[in-house]
Amino acid sequence: MGATLIIARRELGAYFATPLAYVFVLIFLMLSGVFTFYLGGFYERGQADLVAFFSFHPWLYLFLVPALAMRLWAEERKSGTIELLLTLPVTRWQAVLGKFLAAWLFTGLALALTFPLWITVNVLGSPDNGVILASYAGSWLMAAGFLAIGSCMSALTRNQVIAFILTVVVCFLFVLSGFPLVLDAVSGWAPRVLVDAIASMSFLTRFNAVARGVIGLQDLLFFVALAGVWLAATTVVIELKQAD
Amino acid sequence: MIEISQLAKNFGEIAAVRGIDFTVRPGDVLGFLGPNGAGKSTTMKMIAGFVTPSAGSVRVCGHDVQQDPRGAQRLIGYLPEGAPAWEEMAVLGFLRFIGAVRGVHGAECTRRVEDVIERMGLGGVRRQRIETLSKGYKRRVGLAQALLHDPRVLILDEPTDGLDPNQKHQVRELIRGLSGDKIVVISTHILEEVHAVCNRAIVIAGGRIVADGTPQELEARSRYHRAVHLHFSDRGADSDAAEARAALAALEAVSEVEVQAGGRRLVVVARPGANPLGAVARLVHDRGWLVDELHVERGRLDEVFRDITREVA
Numbered sequence: 121m122g123a124t125l126i127i128a129r130r131e132l133g134a135y136f137a138t139p140l141a142y143v144f145v146l147i148f149l150m151l152s153g154v155f156t157f158y159l160g161g162f163y164e165r166g167q168a169d170l171v172a173f174f175s176f177h178p179w180l181y182l183f184l185v186p187a188l189a190m191r192l193w194a195e196e197r198k199s200g201t202i203e204l205l206l207t208l209p210v211t212r213w214q215a216v217l218g219k220f221l222a223a224w225l226f227t228g229l230a231l232a233l234t235f236p237l238w239i240t241v242n243v244l245g246s247p248d249n250g251v252i253l254a255s256y257a258g259s260w261l262m263a264a265g266f267l268a269i270g271s272c273m274s275a276l277t278r279n280q281v282i283a284f285i286l287t288v289v290v291c292f293l294f295v296l297s298g299f300p301l302v303l304d305a306v307s308g309w310a311p312r313v314l315v316d317a318i319a320s321m322s323f324l325t326r327f328n329a330v331a332r333g334v335i336g337l338q339d340l341l342f343f344v345a346l347a348g349v350w351l352a353a354t355t356v357v358i359e360l361k362q363a364d
Numbered sequence: 365m366i367e368i369s370q371l372a373k374n375f376g377e378i379a380a381v382r383g384i385d386f387t388v389r390p391g392d393v394l395g396f397l398g399p400n401g402a403g404k405s406t407t408m409k410m411i412a413g414f415v416t417p418s419a420g421s422v423r424v425c426g427h428d429v430q431q432d433p434r435g436a437q438r439l440i441g442y443l444p445e446g447a448p449a450w451e452e453m454a455v456l457g458f459l460r461f462i463g464a465v466r467g468v469h470g471a472e473c474t475r476r477v478e479d480v481i482e483r484m485g486l487g488g489v490r491r492q493r494i495e496t497l498s499k500g501y502k503r504r505v506g507l508a509q510a511l512l513h514d515p516r517v518l519i520l521d522e523p524t525d526g527l528d529p530n531q532k533h534q535v536r537e538l539i540r541g542l543s544g545d546k547i548v549v550i551s552t553h554i555l556e557e558v559h560a561v562c563n564r565a566i567v568i569a570g571g572r573i574v575a576d577g578t579p580q581e582l583e584a585r586s587r588y589h590r591a592v593h594l595h596f597s598d599r600g601a602d603s604d605a606a607e608a609r610a611a612l613a614a615l616e617a618v619s620e621v622e623v624q625a626g627g628r629r630l631v632v633v634a635r636p637g638a639n640p641l642g643a644v645a646r647l648v649h650d651r652g653w654l655v656d657e658l659h660v661e662r663g664r665l666d667e668v669f670r671d672i673t674r675e676v677a
Contacts, residue, residue: 126464130450137452137493200448204509207412207444208465209437363416364375 123210127218128225135226144188148230151180156237169247173237174255174331178295178323181266186287188227189270190280192219193358197278206362212355220264220271220351227263231256251335258330261343262323266291268350275357291323298322321346365389366411366517366547371420372571373406380406382571383420388564390516391544395562395579396551399673403571404551405445408521411549412442424517438466441515443523447506451495455486455505458494459512466513480508483538499526507535518542520550524557536560555665558582569673583663585672592632592644595625595657604653605630611651615643 135141152173156162160172196202205215241247266287273286296302298319307315319325326339366388373381381403388394398404409415411422413433421428427435449458459480463473481487484504489497494505503526510518523539524532539548539561552558558565558579565582567575575582583589594612596605605627612632613621617640622631634640641660648655 123465126461130453130461133457134450134452199451200444200446201450203409203412203414203444204442204448207414207437207440207442208462209434209467210465211434359416362414 122214123208124214124218124221127205127210127215128221131219131222132225135222140191141226144184144226145230145233148180148184149233151184152176152234152237155180167245170237170241170252170255171331173234174259175328177259177262177331178327181263182288182291182295185227185263185266186270186273186284186291188223189267189287190274190283192223192271193275193354194277194280194283198280206358212358216271216275216351216354216358220267220347220354223267223271224260224264227267228260231260231263254335255331258327258335258340258343261340261347262327262330264347265294265323265343265350268347268354269294272350272354272357275354275361294321295323298325365423365425366549367421367423368407368411369421371407371410371422372418373403373410373415374418379571381410381417384568384571384573386566386573386576388547388549390547392564393539393548393550393562395558395565396549396568397553397555397558397565397669398551398568400553402569402673404568405521407568408442408519408549408551409444412440412444412519413437414444438513439515440517440519441510441513442518443506443510443520445521447503449494449502449505449509452493454491454493455481455497456490458505459508462509462512468513476512476514480511483511484508485534500528500531503527504531504535507538516545517547518549520548522552523550524552524554532557555669558665567669567672574672575668579665580662582668583665586661586663586665586668587633588631588661588667589663590634590639590641591661592634592641593657593659593661594630594632594644594648594653594655596628596630597654597656598628604651608647608651608653611647612644615640615647617643 155176156173160176162172165172193202196205206212238252241252242249269290270283270287273290274280274283276286277283293302299322303315303319306318310318326342329336330339368387369385370383371381371385372379372383384407396404396408406415410417411424411429413429413436417430421430422436423429424436425439427439429436453461456477459477460473463469463477468476481490484507486501486504486508489501494502497505503523507520507523510520524535527535536557539550542548550557550561562579565575565577565579566573567582575585594608596608609621609623609630612618612630615632617635617638618632619635620633622633623629624631632640632644645658648658
């Protein structure tokens with residue numbers, strides 16, 4: 121087993137060694153229920169699908185994922201264990217990826233625990249289960265994007281609260297980057313290409329298609345690439361901090 | 365072998381380490397001494413590959429820590445300052461994790477973990493979470509972690525800090541008991557420790573090396589090196605002490621005689637390079653002074669330490 125997986129396993133174990141895992145999963149399930157039934161109008165829609173459930177995921181992740189990601193590196197720095205971890209014979213990339221994988225698998229678990237909803241729609245009607253599965257995969261990939269941003273923000277500071285706030289702000293910009301709130305700020309001076317590029321980064325635009333079951337490979341690759349870039353940025357931040 | 369050349373580290377405007385050079389050979393137990401903030405920990409962090417040097421290089425058994433950090437880190441057992449550990453883990457799980465990351469698996473991992481648990485006396489707490497342990501136990505968990513893969517190089521930042529006298533003794537015994545082909549670097553500000561375990565001491569102050577030698581050589585720099593203490597018995601006359609003071613001060617090997625304990629204790633300070641013991645003993649015998657205590661000092665490391673580090677600071 122590679123060092124990445126050994127680190128991921130230790131990290132995942134740490135979630136369950138504290139109340140963190142249980143509190144997170146509980147809140148995640150409660151909030152996704154609230155979003156689906158009250159805001160999404162699951163019953164009122166009268167359709168056997170999970171669009172009401174998935175369309176709120178960007179907003180759900182906006183606050184819950186930073187809460188999970190804020191401790192990734194800030195806590196290691198605060199407690200000094202970062203020194204232990206980075207003086208073991210592992211590369212920074214292995215450490216970054218291992219810790220990220222643990223957090224990502226954990227969000228995957230939280231997501232999987234929403235399965236009663238899937239059972240419910242199957243009891244009430246006959247949904248397209250392929251679409252639901254694809255939406256789950258899309259949602260999980262979007263979580264990877266949020267987590268990778270959080271990982272980088274967490275590496276910047278030893279203070280978890282700062283890491284949380286920075287992550288929420290950056291994620292918020294990404295969620296809304298296709299909307300006037302963000303675009304108006306740049307469209308006045310930036311070239312058209314840049315404005316289009318920023319617009320194409322929008323989590324919300326990308327994910328709305330995914331939530332409706334229109335899964336474009338582009339959208340999935342977008343989240344994978346985004347996660348990759350932010351994780352690479354995390355290793356750079358850690359390296360710069362070591363030289364600081 | 366650890367080869368350090370022109371190693372320097374700046375934190376912004378502050379120069380923590382200002383170009384130090386030294387080499388440590390297999391079999392050396394090097395004591396790294398210095399006041400707090402002298403650059404001891406920073407140097408150790410650079411050897412272990414945690415802090416990137418601003419200039420200079422560190423080579424550990426041929427592996428440049430900058431170019432090939434993994435190669436160097438495989439050979440090093442490192443106890444960071446304060447012995448950090450993932451507190452929510454149990455001792456056993458923590459050590460097994462370190463073993464796994466270091467590429468020790470299966471039965472071999474179990475054997476080594478049991479071995480360090482035994483050597484560090486952690487048997488009673490093996491299933492306890494690290495956060496519930498006392499400071500002394502935490503330190504020993506950190507040491508166990510550093511020793512687990514039987515490294516050729518041990519870098520221990522304040523290994524006995526927070527331990528009680530028995531535990532300190534145990535850790536020193538352990539360091540002494542390491543086989544003679546290992547390289548051990550320990551930082552400490554406990555000077556007796558240098559005496560107890562090190563065969564070489566480097567004193568660093570203000571980011572520079574200010575002394576490098578055996579503990580005996582450092583002691584020889586003390587004003588009290590080979591000083592002879594005499595205590596006059598209560599049964600003797602006070603005049604004895606007064607007479608002795610003048611007689612002793614007249615000896616060739618003596619630079620000064622200090623008076624303590626109301627005149628009953630004399631400290632005969634040697635001239636540099638001289639040994640006054642023989643002459644003093646003869647004098648005591650010839651004059652028939654009633655002396656109930658006579659001993660020779662090796663030198664006061666703490667005083668030497670203060671002298672050489674104060675000049676810099």
